[in-house]
Amino acid sequence: EAQVTQNPRYLITVTxxxxxxxxxxxxxxxxxxxxxxxxxxxxxQIYYSMNVEVTDKGDVPEGYKVSRKEKRNFPLILESPSxxxxxxxxxxxxxxxxxxxxxxxxxxTRLSIL
Amino acid sequence: xxxxxxxxxxxxxxxxxxxxxxxTYSDSASNYFPWYKQELGKRPQLIIDIRxxxxxxKDQRIAVxxxxxxxxxxxxxxxxxxxxSAVYFCAAQRGSGAGSYQLTFGKGTKLxxxx
Numbered sequence: 001e002a003q004v005t006q007n008p009r010y011l012i013t014v015t016x017x018x019x020x021x022x023x024x025x026x027x028x029x030x031x032x033x034x035x036x037x038x039x040x041x042x043x044x045q046i047y048y049s050m051n052v053e054v055t056d057k058g059d060v061p062e063g064y065k066v067s068r069k070e071k072r073n074f075p076l077i078l079e080s081p082s083x084x085x086x087x088x089x090x091x092x093x094x095x096x097x098x099x100x101x102x103x104x105x106x107x108x109t110r111l112s113i114l
Numbered sequence: 115x116x117x118x119x120x121x122x123x124x125x126x127x128x129x130x131x132x133x134x135x136x137x138t139y140s141d142s143a144s145n146y147f148p149w150y151k152q153e154l155g156k157r158p159q160l161i162i163d164i165r166x167x168x169x170x171x172k173d174q175r176i177a178v179x180x181x182x183x184x185x186x187x188x189x190x191x192x193x194x195x196x197x198x199s200a201v202y203f204c205a206a207q208r209g210s211g212a213g214s215y216q217l218t219f220g221k222g223t224k225l226x227x228x229x
Binding site for chain 1: 156158159163219
């Protein structure tokens with residue numbers, strides 16, 4: 001089954017404690033992306049990757065890091081989480097060809113930073 | 115960069131009526147416009163999309179129209195049903211150049227269909 005898998009689904013942690021949210025897709029997609037969703041603000045892009053070792057900032061990259069060492073994985077790293085990073089996070093992927101392909105979303109990760 | 119405005123933010127309709135959600139975009143280079151439906155606690159799921167070389171697309175009760183000159187596009191849902199209740203997001207994407215393939219979302223419309 002084609003899917004984007006995020007882990008964990010839920011996490012409550014404390015300020016300053018490094019955490020990683022993993023994202024894996026099994027569709028051989030070149031493009032992967034991270035979004036955060038906050039009430040009234042919609043989905044805002046954090047980082048994206050067009051292929052292995054190619055990443056770039058989205059609209060709200062501050063406080064986040066990513067890496068793309070393998071095509072299927074695109075982890076989101078919060079080196080020193082703060083309460084304003086409490087949010088619902090989605091990973092998404094899509095095929096690169098033609099550019100007009102829909103994004104497939106994971107089930108989301110709800111992060112609470114105390 | 116691209117800016118997508120979506121209206122209204124909330125919409126209530128009676129079951130069986132039509133619902134219309136409108137979006138405008140700022141970047142004339144955008145050429146792909148998907149619509150996503152997000153049910154409570156779930157991930158966004160694509161319901162329909164349109165490319166800039168097409169003015170209208172229909173899929174059963176759902177249709178999307180695009181006016182490139184005015185830079186706006188709309189989602190139309192006819193014969194609404196309670197299961198249509200959800201948050202709907204429009205988005206716009208550039209096909210080439212700087213920032214291409216980035217998807218910019220509107221802030222969402224919460225649609226409530228009243229039985």
